[in-house]
Amino acid sequence: MMIHIGPEDIPLEEIIRTAKRPEVGAVVTFLGIVRDDGIDGMEVEAYEEMALAELDRIREEAMDRFDIRSVDIVHRVGRLSIGGDLVAIVCAAPHRQAAFDGCSFVIEELKRRSAIWKKELSAKGDRWVSGLGRRPIDGDQDSGG
C-alpha cells in the first residue's frame, strides 16, 4: 500500500495492478483532476509530515470500517495544469460495495482532515481555494472534483 505526497506523476496503473490480490474482486479508483473553471492551473502545497500522518490514520479508519484489503492514497503538490492529476485513491475489496464505500470515505476525510491547500491560478488573479476546515461547506466549491 502506498501513501505519498509529491510532485511526481501518479503511477495509477501500477497502483491498481498492485492492489489486485487473490481475495480481491473489486477495485474502486477515485481520480481527482484539475478542472477548467476558467483557471490556468493550480498550485498545491502540503504540510507534509502532518498530512501524511493524517492520511495514514484515514487509511487505518477505512480498513477498520469497511471490508477492504488495501487503500492507496497519492496526492500531488506543485504546479498542476488543467486536466492534471491532483489526487488518486485506490481501494480494493472482496466485494464492490465495500470498495466504493471505502474509496468515498477516504476522499471525503482527506478533503476535511489533510493539511493540503490549493491555489487557483488565473490571469484575473490567483485565489486560495476556501477549505473545509472549521467551516464545513456543502458540496464542491473548488476545481478539484
Added chain:
Amino acid sequence: MMIHIGPEDIPLEEIIRTAKRPEVGAVVTFLGIVRDDGIDGMEVEAYEEMALAELDRIREEAMDRFDIRSVDIVHRVGRLSIGGDLVAIVCAAPHRQAAFDGCSFVIEELKRRSAIWKKELSAKGDRWVSGLGRRPIDGDQDSGG
C-alpha cells in the same frame, strides 16, 4: 466513450486518459476482477448484440440521472484467470459525488440487466454462477466483485 464486450485486455489507462476533459474534476473507476474463491478461473460469455444494446441504454440512463460527462463500459468474455480483469466502468464528472453515483449505478444495472454469464472453473467441478435475473439476490454471491 467506449462500450465493448470482448476477450481483449482492458486498456484501462487509455480509457481513463480519454475521460479527462476540461470540465471534468473527478473520474471514478470500478474494476471487477476474478476473485479466488477456491476456483481456478472463470469462463465468461455474452449474448453480445443484446448485452451491448442494454449497456448502451444503461449508459444513457446514467447520463440522464447524474451530472456526468462520460461513461465507459468494457466487459471481458472468454477464459479468465484469478486476478484477471472482468469488467471496467469509468465515469467522469465535474464533481466527485456524481462520478461515484454514476459508476455505482452502472455496475449495479449491468449485473441486473446485461446478457452476460459466468462459469466458475474448478477441479471440483465447473459451476454456472447464479444470476440476478428474475430472482434478485442480495449482495454478491459470485467471484466477480
Added chain:
Amino acid sequence: MKVNVVAFANFREILGKEIEVALPAGARLRDLLDLLAKSHLGLHEEVYEPTGALKDTAMIMLNRVNIDSQGGLDAALKEGDELAIFPPFAGG
C-alpha cells in the same frame, strides 16, 4: 417453417450456441421445446419444474422480447422467429 434458436450458458452446453429447427405450421413455443428436449438430453429438466411450469432459471426471449408478454409457452411461432434461451444474467 424454420425458427432459429440461440442458447447461452448451461443451455448452450445442452443445445449448442445456435441451431435451426424445422417445425410444422402453427407450432407453439411448447412444441418447439418438446421437440428440442427429445434430441437434447437434460433440456427438459433445465426448462421445466416437476409441475410442468417454466423454471425461474429458464429465461426465454422470442425475437428479443420476453415470452411472458407473448403468451408464455403458448406463444405462436412463425417462420424466421428467433428464440433465445438462457439463465438469469450473471455478468459483472
Added chain:
Amino acid sequence: MKVNVVAFANFREILGKEIEVALPAGARLRDLLDLLAKSHLGLHEEVYEPTGALKDTAMIMLNRVNIDSQGGLDAALKEGDELAIFPPFAGG
C-alpha cells in the same frame, strides 16, 4: 527563547515557509503574533477579526495540537515550540 513558525498557503505568502523567532521568556501566543505582524504586512488582517478575535480562517497549531485546547491566544510558549499557521484545509 526561540520558537519555530511554519506557515502555509496565504500565511506562507506573508511569513515565508519557516522562520525562527526570538521572544522574551513568558511570551504568549498573542505576543508572538503581534511581533510577527509588525514585520509582516497583511498578517494582522489575515489572523484577526476587527473585534480582535481569531479569524475562523486562521488555524493555528502549537506543537501539532490546535491552540483552542491550549488556551487560545493566551497559550504560553516555551523554547523550541513549533507553531504552524494555515487556512482551513483544501486538499483533494
